[in-house]
Amino acid sequence: MKKYIYFFESLSIWVGRAFGWCILILTLSVTYEVFVRYVLNAPTVWVFDMMVQMYGGLFLMAGPYALAQDAHVRGDVLYRLFPVKAQAWIDLTLYILFFFPGMLALFYFGYEIASDSWRYKEVSWNSPARIQIYYFKSLIPLAGGLLILQGISECMRCILCIKNGEWMNRHEDVRETEVDLIRKARESEREAEVLKNR
Protein backbone atom coordinates (compact mmCIF):
# COMPACT_ATOMS: atom_id res chain seq x y z
CA MET A 1 0.00 0.00 0.00
CA LYS A 2 2.87 2.34 0.79
CA LYS A 3 4.07 1.98 -2.76
CA TYR A 4 0.73 3.12 -4.14
CA ILE A 5 0.62 6.05 -1.78
CA TYR A 6 4.08 7.16 -2.80
CA PHE A 7 3.30 6.70 -6.45
CA PHE A 8 0.06 8.72 -6.40
CA GLU A 9 1.65 11.37 -4.29
CA SER A 10 4.70 11.71 -6.48
CA LEU A 11 2.39 12.02 -9.46
CA SER A 12 0.29 14.78 -7.84
CA ILE A 13 3.38 16.61 -6.68
CA TRP A 14 5.05 16.33 -10.06
CA VAL A 15 2.01 17.63 -11.95
CA GLY A 16 1.41 20.44 -9.46
CA ARG A 17 5.01 21.57 -9.64
CA ALA A 18 5.06 21.38 -13.42
CA PHE A 19 2.02 23.65 -13.60
CA GLY A 20 3.61 25.81 -10.92
CA TRP A 21 6.03 27.11 -13.52
CA CYS A 22 3.06 28.84 -15.14
CA ILE A 23 3.63 31.60 -12.60
CA LEU A 24 6.92 32.49 -14.23
CA ILE A 25 5.35 32.61 -17.70
CA LEU A 26 2.49 34.61 -16.23
CA THR A 27 4.81 37.13 -14.59
CA LEU A 28 6.98 37.57 -17.65
CA SER A 29 4.17 37.79 -20.19
CA VAL A 30 2.19 40.37 -18.23
CA THR A 31 5.33 42.41 -17.60
CA TYR A 32 6.05 42.23 -21.32
CA GLU A 33 2.52 43.41 -22.08
CA VAL A 34 2.83 46.39 -19.74
CA PHE A 35 6.16 47.22 -21.36
CA VAL A 36 4.90 47.12 -24.94
CA ARG A 37 1.73 48.98 -24.04
CA TYR A 38 3.38 51.96 -22.37
CA VAL A 39 6.81 52.05 -23.96
CA LEU A 40 6.14 50.88 -27.49
CA ASN A 41 2.48 51.81 -27.50
CA ALA A 42 1.56 48.49 -29.08
CA PRO A 43 -0.58 46.41 -26.71
CA THR A 44 -0.91 42.73 -27.45
CA VAL A 45 -4.28 41.09 -28.03
CA TRP A 46 -3.41 37.76 -26.49
CA VAL A 47 -2.33 38.81 -23.03
CA PHE A 48 -5.71 38.65 -21.30
CA ASP A 49 -6.40 35.07 -22.33
CA MET A 50 -2.82 34.09 -21.64
CA MET A 51 -3.08 35.54 -18.15
CA VAL A 52 -6.34 33.80 -17.32
CA GLN A 53 -5.25 30.45 -18.71
CA MET A 54 -1.89 30.45 -16.95
CA TYR A 55 -3.52 31.31 -13.65
CA GLY A 56 -6.42 28.87 -14.09
CA GLY A 57 -4.14 25.99 -14.99
CA LEU A 58 -1.82 26.84 -12.14
CA PHE A 59 -4.35 26.77 -9.34
CA LEU A 60 -6.45 23.92 -10.71
CA MET A 61 -3.63 21.48 -11.28
CA ALA A 62 -1.90 22.42 -8.04
CA GLY A 63 -5.00 21.28 -6.14
CA PRO A 64 -3.91 17.63 -5.91
CA TYR A 65 -0.39 18.80 -5.05
CA ALA A 66 -1.72 20.84 -2.15
CA LEU A 67 -3.80 17.87 -1.03
CA ALA A 68 -0.77 15.57 -1.17
CA GLN A 69 1.07 18.04 1.03
CA ASP A 70 -1.86 18.63 3.38
CA ALA A 71 -1.72 22.31 2.47
CA HIS A 72 -5.47 22.93 2.17
CA VAL A 73 -6.77 24.95 5.13
CA ARG A 74 -8.44 23.01 7.88
CA GLY A 75 -10.24 24.38 10.89
CA ASP A 76 -8.17 22.14 13.11
CA VAL A 77 -8.73 23.72 16.53
CA LEU A 78 -10.42 20.56 17.82
CA TYR A 79 -9.02 18.07 15.33
CA ARG A 80 -5.51 18.48 16.73
CA LEU A 81 -6.69 17.44 20.17
CA PHE A 82 -8.13 14.08 19.04
CA PRO A 83 -6.09 10.89 19.37
CA VAL A 84 -4.34 9.93 16.14
CA LYS A 85 -6.54 6.93 15.42
CA ALA A 86 -9.70 8.97 15.86
CA GLN A 87 -8.30 11.52 13.41
CA ALA A 88 -7.76 8.76 10.87
CA TRP A 89 -11.28 7.36 11.32
CA ILE A 90 -12.84 10.80 10.95
CA ASP A 91 -10.80 11.56 7.85
CA LEU A 92 -11.55 8.19 6.27
CA THR A 93 -15.29 8.53 6.79
CA LEU A 94 -15.39 12.10 5.58
CA TYR A 95 -13.30 11.34 2.51
CA ILE A 96 -15.57 8.51 1.45
CA LEU A 97 -18.82 10.34 2.20
CA PHE A 98 -17.97 13.86 1.16
CA PHE A 99 -14.87 14.01 -0.97
CA PHE A 100 -15.45 11.58 -3.81
CA PRO A 101 -18.96 12.63 -4.99
CA GLY A 102 -17.87 16.15 -5.85
CA MET A 103 -14.65 15.04 -7.47
CA LEU A 104 -16.45 12.40 -9.52
CA ALA A 105 -18.79 15.14 -10.73
CA LEU A 106 -15.80 17.24 -11.77
CA PHE A 107 -14.25 14.28 -13.54
CA TYR A 108 -17.27 12.84 -15.32
CA PHE A 109 -19.27 15.95 -16.18
CA GLY A 110 -16.13 17.97 -16.74
CA TYR A 111 -15.19 15.36 -19.31
CA GLU A 112 -18.54 15.76 -21.01
CA ILE A 113 -18.28 19.53 -21.13
CA ALA A 114 -14.70 19.41 -22.34
CA SER A 115 -15.52 16.94 -25.10
CA ASP A 116 -18.30 19.24 -26.31
CA SER A 117 -15.80 22.04 -26.31
CA TRP A 118 -13.35 19.93 -28.35
CA ARG A 119 -16.06 19.03 -30.83
CA TYR A 120 -16.78 22.58 -31.90
CA LYS A 121 -13.24 23.78 -31.22
CA GLU A 122 -14.37 26.44 -28.78
CA VAL A 123 -12.48 29.74 -28.74
CA SER A 124 -12.42 32.59 -26.27
CA TRP A 125 -14.43 35.77 -26.93
CA ASN A 126 -12.31 37.95 -24.69
CA SER A 127 -10.24 39.36 -27.53
CA PRO A 128 -10.10 39.39 -31.31
CA ALA A 129 -7.26 36.88 -31.09
CA ARG A 130 -9.88 34.22 -30.30
CA ILE A 131 -7.57 31.91 -28.44
CA GLN A 132 -8.61 28.23 -28.24
CA ILE A 133 -9.98 27.25 -24.87
CA TYR A 134 -10.75 23.56 -25.29
CA TYR A 135 -7.36 22.60 -23.87
CA PHE A 136 -8.07 24.83 -20.93
CA LYS A 137 -11.47 23.26 -20.30
CA SER A 138 -9.98 19.76 -20.42
CA LEU A 139 -8.00 20.64 -17.32
CA ILE A 140 -11.15 20.38 -15.17
CA PRO A 141 -11.70 16.60 -15.67
CA LEU A 142 -7.95 16.12 -15.47
CA ALA A 143 -7.78 17.86 -12.11
CA GLY A 144 -10.87 15.93 -10.98
CA GLY A 145 -9.24 12.65 -11.93
CA LEU A 146 -5.98 13.47 -10.21
CA LEU A 147 -7.86 14.54 -7.10
CA ILE A 148 -9.70 11.21 -7.06
CA LEU A 149 -6.38 9.35 -7.25
CA GLN A 150 -4.93 11.54 -4.56
CA GLY A 151 -8.08 11.06 -2.48
CA ILE A 152 -7.65 7.27 -2.72
CA SER A 153 -4.11 7.66 -1.53
CA GLU A 154 -5.31 9.82 1.39
CA CYS A 155 -7.78 7.07 2.34
CA MET A 156 -4.97 4.50 2.25
CA ARG A 157 -3.00 6.76 4.56
CA CYS A 158 -5.94 6.74 6.98
CA ILE A 159 -6.17 2.95 6.84
CA LEU A 160 -2.45 2.58 7.49
CA CYS A 161 -2.74 5.02 10.35
CA ILE A 162 -5.61 3.07 11.89
CA LYS A 163 -3.48 -0.07 11.64
CA ASN A 164 -0.17 1.36 12.87
CA GLY A 165 -1.35 4.08 15.19
CA GLU A 166 0.71 6.82 13.56
CA TRP A 167 0.55 8.98 10.45
CA MET A 168 2.88 8.09 7.65
CA ASN A 169 5.36 10.83 6.80
CA ARG A 170 4.61 13.02 3.82
CA HIS A 171 7.02 13.63 0.96
CA GLU A 172 9.65 16.19 1.76
CA ASP A 173 8.86 19.45 0.03
CA VAL A 174 9.53 23.15 0.30
CA ARG A 175 7.93 24.59 3.36
CA GLU A 176 6.72 28.06 4.15
CA THR A 177 9.46 30.20 5.66
CA GLU A 178 7.74 30.23 9.04
CA VAL A 179 7.39 26.44 9.21
CA ASP A 180 10.97 26.00 8.13
CA LEU A 181 12.36 28.50 10.62
CA ILE A 182 10.31 27.09 13.48
CA ARG A 183 11.53 23.59 12.67
CA LYS A 184 15.13 24.77 12.57
CA ALA A 185 14.73 26.51 15.91
CA ARG A 186 13.38 23.26 17.41
CA GLU A 187 16.27 21.24 16.02
CA SER A 188 18.93 23.57 17.35
CA GLU A 189 17.23 23.49 20.75
CA ARG A 190 17.32 19.73 20.72
CA GLU A 191 21.00 19.73 19.77
CA ALA A 192 21.78 22.12 22.61
CA GLU A 193 19.95 19.79 24.96
CA VAL A 194 21.98 16.80 23.77
CA LEU A 195 25.22 18.71 24.20
CA LYS A 196 24.22 19.75 27.70
CA ASN A 197 23.40 16.20 28.73
CA ARG A 198 26.71 14.84 27.59
Next chain:
Amino acid sequence: MTDPQVAIFMLSLFIFLVLLGFPIAFTLVAMGVGFGYYAYFQADNLLNNRIFYLLNQNTYSVMENDVLVAIPLFLFMGYVVERANIVNRLFFSLQLAMRHLPGSMAVAALATCAIFATASGIIGAVVTLMGLLAFPAMVKAGYHRGFASGVICAGGTLGILIPPSIMLIVYAAIAELSPLRLYAAAIIPGFTLAGFYMIYVITYAYFKPSIAPKPLEEEVPPTRVIIVQLLTSFVPLALLIMSVLGSILFGLATPAEAAAIGASGGLFLAFCYKSLTWTGLKQSVFLTAKTTAMVCWLFVGSWTFASIFSYLGGHAIIEHWILGLHLEPWQFLVLVQLIIFLLGWPLEWTEILIIFVPIFLPMLDTFGVNPYFFAMLIALNLQTSFLTPPMAMAAYYLKGVVGDQIELMEIFKSIFPYLAIVIFTMVLMYNFPGMALFLPDYFFGIGK
Protein backbone atom coordinates in the same frame (compact mmCIF):
# COMPACT_ATOMS: atom_id res chain seq x y z
CA MET B 1 -38.45 20.36 6.30
CA THR B 2 -38.93 23.49 4.26
CA ASP B 3 -36.16 24.67 1.99
CA PRO B 4 -34.90 27.49 4.24
CA GLN B 5 -34.69 25.01 7.11
CA VAL B 6 -32.64 22.71 4.90
CA ALA B 7 -30.37 25.66 4.16
CA ILE B 8 -29.82 26.32 7.84
CA PHE B 9 -29.18 22.61 8.35
CA MET B 10 -26.64 22.80 5.52
CA LEU B 11 -24.81 25.65 7.23
CA SER B 12 -24.79 23.86 10.60
CA LEU B 13 -23.60 20.59 9.08
CA PHE B 14 -20.87 22.50 7.28
CA ILE B 15 -19.67 24.15 10.50
CA PHE B 16 -19.72 20.77 12.24
CA LEU B 17 -17.61 19.18 9.50
CA VAL B 18 -15.14 22.06 9.56
CA LEU B 19 -14.77 21.60 13.30
CA LEU B 20 -14.01 17.93 12.66
CA GLY B 21 -11.02 19.17 10.70
CA PHE B 22 -11.87 18.25 7.13
CA PRO B 23 -10.19 20.48 4.49
CA ILE B 24 -12.57 23.41 4.12
CA ALA B 25 -12.45 23.68 0.33
CA PHE B 26 -13.66 20.11 -0.11
CA THR B 27 -16.23 20.39 2.65
CA LEU B 28 -17.73 23.33 0.77
CA VAL B 29 -17.78 21.37 -2.49
CA ALA B 30 -19.38 18.42 -0.73
CA MET B 31 -22.10 20.52 0.89
CA GLY B 32 -22.78 22.31 -2.38
CA VAL B 33 -23.04 19.08 -4.35
CA GLY B 34 -24.96 17.14 -1.71
CA PHE B 35 -27.58 19.77 -0.98
CA GLY B 36 -27.62 20.93 -4.59
CA TYR B 37 -28.56 17.40 -5.56
CA TYR B 38 -31.48 17.70 -3.16
CA ALA B 39 -32.43 21.16 -4.43
CA TYR B 40 -32.44 20.18 -8.11
CA PHE B 41 -33.71 16.66 -7.49
CA GLN B 42 -35.67 15.11 -10.35
CA ALA B 43 -36.92 11.58 -9.88
CA ASP B 44 -36.69 10.73 -13.59
CA ASN B 45 -33.17 12.05 -13.99
CA LEU B 46 -31.14 10.62 -11.13
CA LEU B 47 -27.66 10.78 -12.61
CA ASN B 48 -27.96 13.95 -14.62
CA ASN B 49 -28.63 16.44 -11.88
CA ARG B 50 -28.09 20.14 -12.67
CA ILE B 51 -25.75 20.58 -9.73
CA PHE B 52 -23.01 18.64 -11.49
CA TYR B 53 -22.99 21.15 -14.34
CA LEU B 54 -23.21 24.00 -11.88
CA LEU B 55 -20.11 22.75 -10.08
CA ASN B 56 -18.22 22.63 -13.36
CA GLN B 57 -19.44 26.08 -14.33
CA ASN B 58 -18.34 27.50 -11.00
CA THR B 59 -14.95 25.87 -11.32
CA TYR B 60 -14.61 27.42 -14.73
CA SER B 61 -15.62 30.87 -13.52
CA VAL B 62 -12.94 30.70 -10.83
CA MET B 63 -10.47 29.71 -13.55
CA GLU B 64 -11.25 32.67 -15.74
CA ASN B 65 -11.72 35.26 -13.01
CA ASP B 66 -9.47 38.17 -13.86
CA VAL B 67 -9.44 39.56 -10.30
CA LEU B 68 -8.11 36.36 -8.75
CA VAL B 69 -5.22 36.31 -11.26
CA ALA B 70 -3.52 38.81 -8.98
CA ILE B 71 -3.31 36.27 -6.14
CA PRO B 72 -0.55 33.99 -7.49
CA LEU B 73 1.32 37.03 -8.76
CA PHE B 74 1.35 38.80 -5.40
CA LEU B 75 2.20 35.53 -3.65
CA PHE B 76 5.09 34.96 -6.02
CA MET B 77 6.35 38.49 -5.43
CA GLY B 78 6.17 37.87 -1.70
CA TYR B 79 8.04 34.57 -1.79
CA VAL B 80 10.75 36.06 -3.99
CA VAL B 81 11.21 39.13 -1.77
CA GLU B 82 11.22 36.89 1.32
CA ARG B 83 14.19 35.01 -0.10
CA ALA B 84 16.08 38.13 -1.12
CA ASN B 85 17.82 38.58 2.26
CA ILE B 86 16.47 42.03 2.65
CA VAL B 87 14.87 42.04 6.12
CA ASN B 88 18.05 42.24 8.16
CA ARG B 89 19.42 45.19 6.19
CA LEU B 90 16.06 46.89 6.37
CA PHE B 91 15.76 46.44 10.12
CA PHE B 92 19.28 47.46 11.07
CA SER B 93 19.40 50.51 8.85
CA LEU B 94 16.01 51.76 10.02
CA GLN B 95 16.87 51.15 13.62
CA LEU B 96 20.07 53.17 13.35
CA ALA B 97 18.37 55.93 11.43
CA MET B 98 15.76 56.25 14.16
CA ARG B 99 18.10 55.95 17.13
CA HIS B 100 17.12 59.30 18.62
CA LEU B 101 13.49 58.27 19.13
CA PRO B 102 12.47 56.62 22.38
CA GLY B 103 12.07 52.89 21.78
CA SER B 104 13.88 53.26 18.46
CA MET B 105 14.35 49.54 17.88
CA ALA B 106 10.67 48.83 18.46
CA VAL B 107 9.65 51.59 16.07
CA ALA B 108 12.12 50.29 13.51
CA ALA B 109 10.76 46.77 13.98
CA LEU B 110 7.23 48.06 13.38
CA ALA B 111 8.32 49.94 10.28
CA THR B 112 10.24 46.94 8.95
CA CYS B 113 7.26 44.67 9.56
CA ALA B 114 4.91 47.10 7.85
CA ILE B 115 7.09 47.61 4.79
CA PHE B 116 8.13 44.02 4.46
CA ALA B 117 4.68 42.61 5.08
CA THR B 118 3.35 45.01 2.50
CA ALA B 119 5.72 43.59 -0.08
CA SER B 120 5.25 40.00 0.94
CA GLY B 121 1.68 39.83 2.20
CA ILE B 122 2.47 36.64 4.09
CA ILE B 123 2.10 37.13 7.81
CA GLY B 124 3.89 34.04 9.09
CA ALA B 125 7.08 34.72 7.21
CA VAL B 126 7.35 38.28 8.47
CA VAL B 127 6.71 37.35 12.08
CA THR B 128 9.19 34.46 12.11
CA LEU B 129 11.91 36.32 10.26
CA MET B 130 11.57 39.27 12.60
CA GLY B 131 11.36 36.91 15.56
CA LEU B 132 14.76 35.53 14.64
CA LEU B 133 16.26 38.88 13.84
CA ALA B 134 14.69 41.76 15.72
CA PHE B 135 13.66 39.90 18.86
CA PRO B 136 17.17 38.79 19.91
CA ALA B 137 18.52 42.21 18.93
CA MET B 138 15.98 43.96 21.12
CA VAL B 139 16.52 41.58 24.03
CA LYS B 140 20.26 42.09 23.75
CA ALA B 141 19.77 45.84 23.84
CA GLY B 142 17.93 45.39 27.14
CA TYR B 143 14.34 45.66 25.87
CA HIS B 144 11.56 44.09 27.86
CA ARG B 145 10.75 40.73 26.25
CA GLY B 146 6.99 41.07 26.32
CA PHE B 147 7.17 44.54 24.84
CA ALA B 148 9.42 43.31 22.02
CA SER B 149 7.15 40.37 21.21
CA GLY B 150 3.99 42.50 21.04
CA VAL B 151 5.64 44.83 18.56
CA ILE B 152 6.60 42.00 16.22
CA CYS B 153 3.20 40.29 16.31
CA ALA B 154 1.21 43.46 15.75
CA GLY B 155 3.57 44.79 13.10
CA GLY B 156 3.70 41.56 11.14
CA THR B 157 -0.07 41.41 10.92
CA LEU B 158 -0.29 44.79 9.17
CA GLY B 159 0.55 43.08 5.88
CA ILE B 160 -2.99 41.88 5.30
CA LEU B 161 -4.33 45.42 5.58
CA ILE B 162 -1.86 47.74 3.87
CA PRO B 163 -2.15 47.37 0.10
CA PRO B 164 -1.09 45.60 -2.05
CA SER B 165 -2.51 42.85 0.13
CA ILE B 166 -3.89 39.47 -0.89
CA MET B 167 -6.74 39.67 1.57
CA LEU B 168 -8.23 42.68 -0.23
CA ILE B 169 -8.08 40.85 -3.56
CA VAL B 170 -9.95 37.94 -2.01
CA TYR B 171 -12.48 40.36 -0.55
CA ALA B 172 -12.95 42.06 -3.91
CA ALA B 173 -13.64 38.71 -5.55
CA ILE B 174 -16.14 37.72 -2.87
CA ALA B 175 -18.06 40.99 -2.69
CA GLU B 176 -17.69 41.82 -6.39
CA LEU B 177 -16.13 45.14 -5.57
CA SER B 178 -13.46 46.90 -7.56
CA PRO B 179 -10.05 45.83 -6.24
CA LEU B 180 -8.68 49.21 -7.33
CA ARG B 181 -11.07 51.13 -5.12
CA LEU B 182 -10.52 48.70 -2.25
CA TYR B 183 -6.78 49.31 -2.41
CA ALA B 184 -7.32 53.05 -2.46
CA ALA B 185 -9.71 52.74 0.47
CA ALA B 186 -7.25 50.75 2.58
CA ILE B 187 -4.36 53.19 2.37
CA ILE B 188 -5.43 55.72 4.99
CA PRO B 189 -6.78 53.19 7.54
CA GLY B 190 -3.68 51.03 7.08
CA PHE B 191 -1.19 53.78 7.65
CA THR B 192 -3.27 55.28 10.44
CA LEU B 193 -3.19 51.98 12.27
CA ALA B 194 0.57 51.64 11.75
CA GLY B 195 0.95 55.23 12.95
CA PHE B 196 -1.07 54.56 16.10
CA TYR B 197 1.07 51.51 16.85
CA MET B 198 4.18 53.67 16.56
CA ILE B 199 2.74 56.44 18.71
CA TYR B 200 1.85 53.87 21.36
CA VAL B 201 5.36 52.39 21.29
CA ILE B 202 7.08 55.77 21.43
CA THR B 203 4.88 57.06 24.26
CA TYR B 204 5.28 53.89 26.26
CA ALA B 205 9.05 53.94 25.84
CA TYR B 206 9.19 57.67 26.65
CA PHE B 207 7.38 57.31 29.95
CA LYS B 208 9.01 54.04 30.89
CA PRO B 209 12.54 54.15 29.47
CA SER B 210 13.56 51.03 31.38
CA ILE B 211 11.70 48.76 28.94
CA ALA B 212 13.48 50.19 25.92
CA PRO B 213 16.97 51.53 26.66
CA LYS B 214 18.68 53.82 24.16
CA PRO B 215 21.50 52.36 22.04
CA LEU B 216 25.00 53.10 23.29
CA GLU B 217 26.71 55.91 21.39
CA GLU B 218 29.88 53.94 20.71
CA GLU B 219 27.94 51.21 18.92
CA VAL B 220 26.52 53.61 16.37
CA PRO B 221 28.41 53.44 13.06
CA PRO B 222 29.23 56.69 11.19
CA THR B 223 26.33 58.45 9.46
CA ARG B 224 27.72 57.62 6.02
CA VAL B 225 27.35 53.90 6.66
CA ILE B 226 23.77 54.35 7.83
CA ILE B 227 22.87 56.33 4.72
CA VAL B 228 24.41 53.73 2.43
CA GLN B 229 22.51 51.00 4.26
CA LEU B 230 19.25 52.90 3.94
CA LEU B 231 19.85 53.52 0.25
CA THR B 232 20.49 49.85 -0.44
CA SER B 233 17.68 48.37 1.63
CA PHE B 234 14.85 50.75 2.43
CA VAL B 235 14.81 52.77 -0.78
CA PRO B 236 14.66 49.92 -3.35
CA LEU B 237 11.92 48.06 -1.51
CA ALA B 238 9.92 51.24 -0.90
CA LEU B 239 10.28 52.12 -4.58
CA LEU B 240 9.05 48.68 -5.60
CA ILE B 241 5.99 48.94 -3.37
CA MET B 242 5.27 52.49 -4.43
CA SER B 243 5.49 51.65 -8.11
CA VAL B 244 3.08 48.74 -7.63
CA LEU B 245 0.66 50.88 -5.63
CA GLY B 246 1.11 53.96 -7.78
CA SER B 247 0.40 52.17 -11.03
CA ILE B 248 -2.80 50.84 -9.49
CA LEU B 249 -3.95 54.15 -8.04
CA PHE B 250 -3.26 56.22 -11.12
CA GLY B 251 -5.18 53.75 -13.22
CA LEU B 252 -2.14 52.69 -15.24
CA ALA B 253 -2.51 49.01 -14.50
CA THR B 254 -4.95 46.48 -13.14
CA PRO B 255 -3.99 44.80 -9.86
CA ALA B 256 -2.88 41.73 -11.80
CA GLU B 257 -0.62 43.79 -14.02
CA ALA B 258 0.78 45.72 -11.08
CA ALA B 259 1.38 42.43 -9.29
CA ALA B 260 3.25 41.08 -12.29
CA ILE B 261 5.43 44.18 -12.32
CA GLY B 262 5.97 43.72 -8.60
CA ALA B 263 6.98 40.10 -9.09
CA SER B 264 9.40 41.01 -11.88
CA GLY B 265 10.72 43.80 -9.67
CA GLY B 266 11.14 41.32 -6.84
CA LEU B 267 13.14 39.02 -9.09
CA PHE B 268 15.28 41.97 -10.18
CA LEU B 269 15.80 43.05 -6.56
CA ALA B 270 16.81 39.53 -5.55
CA PHE B 271 19.22 39.52 -8.50
CA CYS B 272 20.78 42.80 -7.34
CA TYR B 273 21.21 41.45 -3.80
CA LYS B 274 22.92 38.42 -5.34
CA SER B 275 20.36 36.16 -3.71
CA LEU B 276 18.51 34.95 -6.81
CA THR B 277 19.40 31.28 -6.66
CA TRP B 278 17.93 28.36 -8.55
CA THR B 279 16.80 26.76 -5.29
CA GLY B 280 15.22 29.98 -4.13
CA LEU B 281 13.35 30.39 -7.39
CA LYS B 282 12.14 26.80 -7.33
CA GLN B 283 10.97 27.19 -3.73
CA SER B 284 9.08 30.35 -4.61
CA VAL B 285 7.41 28.73 -7.61
CA PHE B 286 6.31 25.62 -5.71
CA LEU B 287 5.08 27.56 -2.70
CA THR B 288 3.12 29.88 -4.99
CA ALA B 289 1.48 26.86 -6.61
CA LYS B 290 0.51 25.32 -3.28
CA THR B 291 -0.81 28.49 -1.70
CA THR B 292 -2.71 29.58 -4.82
CA ALA B 293 -4.34 26.16 -4.98
CA MET B 294 -5.32 26.51 -1.35
CA VAL B 295 -6.98 29.92 -1.82
CA CYS B 296 -8.60 29.36 -5.20
CA TRP B 297 -10.03 25.90 -4.45
CA LEU B 298 -11.75 27.59 -1.54
CA PHE B 299 -13.46 29.77 -4.13
CA VAL B 300 -14.53 26.75 -6.19
CA GLY B 301 -16.19 25.38 -3.10
CA SER B 302 -17.60 28.57 -1.71
CA TRP B 303 -19.27 29.71 -4.94
CA THR B 304 -21.02 26.38 -5.26
CA PHE B 305 -21.94 26.41 -1.60
CA ALA B 306 -23.21 29.99 -1.69
CA SER B 307 -25.33 29.53 -4.80
CA ILE B 308 -27.07 26.49 -3.33
CA PHE B 309 -27.41 28.13 0.07
CA SER B 310 -29.17 31.12 -1.40
CA TYR B 311 -31.18 28.99 -3.86
CA LEU B 312 -32.62 27.15 -0.87
CA GLY B 313 -33.44 30.50 0.73
CA GLY B 314 -30.74 30.49 3.39
CA HIS B 315 -29.62 34.05 2.82
CA ALA B 316 -33.21 35.26 2.81
CA ILE B 317 -34.01 33.67 6.16
CA ILE B 318 -30.93 35.11 7.86
CA GLU B 319 -31.67 38.49 6.35
CA HIS B 320 -35.28 38.23 7.46
CA TRP B 321 -34.16 37.37 10.96
CA ILE B 322 -31.70 40.25 11.23
CA LEU B 323 -34.16 42.74 9.73
CA GLY B 324 -36.71 41.47 12.23
CA LEU B 325 -34.51 42.72 15.03
CA HIS B 326 -35.29 46.29 13.84
CA LEU B 327 -31.73 47.47 14.21
CA GLU B 328 -30.43 50.93 13.50
CA PRO B 329 -27.60 50.89 10.93
CA TRP B 330 -25.00 51.46 13.66
CA GLN B 331 -26.37 48.60 15.73
CA PHE B 332 -26.19 46.38 12.66
CA LEU B 333 -22.57 47.36 12.10
CA VAL B 334 -21.63 46.75 15.71
CA LEU B 335 -23.39 43.37 15.66
CA VAL B 336 -21.60 42.26 12.50
CA GLN B 337 -18.20 43.44 13.71
CA LEU B 338 -18.74 41.72 17.02
CA ILE B 339 -19.57 38.45 15.24
CA ILE B 340 -16.49 38.77 13.01
CA PHE B 341 -14.34 39.57 16.04
CA LEU B 342 -15.58 36.51 17.90
CA LEU B 343 -15.15 34.31 14.81
CA GLY B 344 -11.55 35.53 14.70
CA TRP B 345 -10.78 33.70 17.95
CA PRO B 346 -11.04 30.19 16.53
CA LEU B 347 -10.82 30.90 12.78
CA GLU B 348 -8.44 32.56 10.38
CA TRP B 349 -9.16 35.30 7.88
CA THR B 350 -9.60 33.03 4.84
CA GLU B 351 -12.44 31.08 6.42
CA ILE B 352 -14.13 34.17 7.83
CA LEU B 353 -14.00 36.05 4.54
CA ILE B 354 -15.07 33.24 2.28
CA ILE B 355 -17.81 31.74 4.41
CA PHE B 356 -19.25 34.29 6.80
CA VAL B 357 -18.81 37.69 5.22
CA PRO B 358 -21.00 36.82 2.18
CA ILE B 359 -23.91 36.26 4.57
CA PHE B 360 -23.90 39.92 5.58
CA LEU B 361 -23.13 41.49 2.23
CA PRO B 362 -26.69 41.49 0.79
CA MET B 363 -27.94 43.42 3.82
CA LEU B 364 -25.67 46.41 3.29
CA ASP B 365 -28.07 48.04 0.85
CA THR B 366 -31.00 47.74 3.23
CA PHE B 367 -29.06 49.47 5.97
CA GLY B 368 -27.56 52.01 3.59
CA VAL B 369 -23.97 51.09 4.42
CA ASN B 370 -21.30 51.84 1.83
CA PRO B 371 -19.71 48.52 0.81
CA TYR B 372 -16.18 49.94 0.74
CA PHE B 373 -16.59 51.42 4.19
CA PHE B 374 -17.88 48.06 5.40
CA ALA B 375 -14.96 46.28 3.75
CA MET B 376 -12.49 48.47 5.61
CA LEU B 377 -14.18 47.83 8.95
CA ILE B 378 -13.87 44.10 8.27
CA ALA B 379 -10.27 44.43 7.11
CA LEU B 380 -9.34 46.24 10.31
CA ASN B 381 -11.29 43.73 12.34
CA LEU B 382 -9.49 40.79 10.72
CA GLN B 383 -6.23 42.14 12.11
CA THR B 384 -7.47 40.84 15.42
CA SER B 385 -8.00 37.31 14.08
CA PHE B 386 -4.22 36.84 14.10
CA LEU B 387 -3.85 38.22 17.59
CA THR B 388 -6.67 36.71 19.64
CA PRO B 389 -6.10 33.34 21.35
CA PRO B 390 -6.63 30.40 20.95
CA MET B 391 -5.78 30.76 17.25
CA ALA B 392 -3.41 33.72 17.50
CA MET B 393 -1.23 32.65 14.61
CA ALA B 394 1.13 35.61 14.98
CA ALA B 395 1.88 34.67 18.59
CA TYR B 396 2.41 30.99 17.71
CA TYR B 397 4.80 31.81 14.88
CA LEU B 398 6.83 34.02 17.20
CA LYS B 399 6.80 31.50 20.01
CA GLY B 400 7.85 28.87 17.48
CA VAL B 401 11.09 30.58 16.61
CA VAL B 402 12.09 32.18 19.89
CA GLY B 403 11.36 29.04 21.92
CA ASP B 404 11.87 29.18 25.68
CA GLN B 405 12.88 32.82 25.75
CA ILE B 406 9.30 33.88 26.36
CA GLU B 407 6.05 32.34 27.58
CA LEU B 408 3.02 32.26 25.29
CA MET B 409 0.96 33.98 27.97
CA GLU B 410 3.38 36.88 28.03
CA ILE B 411 3.05 37.33 24.27
CA PHE B 412 -0.75 37.32 24.58
CA LYS B 413 -0.57 39.87 27.36
CA SER B 414 1.64 42.19 25.37
CA ILE B 415 -0.67 41.92 22.36
CA PHE B 416 -3.71 43.29 24.19
CA PRO B 417 -2.82 46.99 23.88
CA TYR B 418 -2.61 46.51 20.11
CA LEU B 419 -6.06 44.92 20.05
CA ALA B 420 -7.34 48.00 21.85
CA ILE B 421 -5.66 50.20 19.24
CA VAL B 422 -7.31 48.25 16.41
CA ILE B 423 -10.71 48.71 18.02
CA PHE B 424 -10.00 52.38 18.63
CA THR B 425 -9.11 52.81 14.94
CA MET B 426 -12.37 51.12 13.97
CA VAL B 427 -14.35 53.49 16.16
CA LEU B 428 -12.45 56.41 14.71
CA MET B 429 -13.18 55.26 11.18
CA TYR B 430 -16.82 54.75 12.03
CA ASN B 431 -17.02 58.40 13.02
CA PHE B 432 -14.98 59.59 10.05
CA PRO B 433 -15.96 57.36 7.09
CA GLY B 434 -13.89 59.70 4.93
CA MET B 435 -10.81 57.80 6.11
CA ALA B 436 -11.92 54.94 3.90
CA LEU B 437 -13.89 56.76 1.23
CA PHE B 438 -11.86 59.88 0.45
CA LEU B 439 -9.05 58.28 -1.59
CA PRO B 440 -11.17 56.02 -3.81
CA ASP B 441 -13.43 58.96 -4.64
CA TYR B 442 -10.41 61.14 -5.25
CA PHE B 443 -8.67 58.71 -7.60
CA PHE B 444 -11.56 57.04 -9.37
CA GLY B 445 -14.37 59.58 -9.13
CA ILE B 446 -17.43 59.52 -6.90
CA GLY B 447 -19.67 56.54 -7.36
CA LYS B 448 -19.81 52.88 -6.69
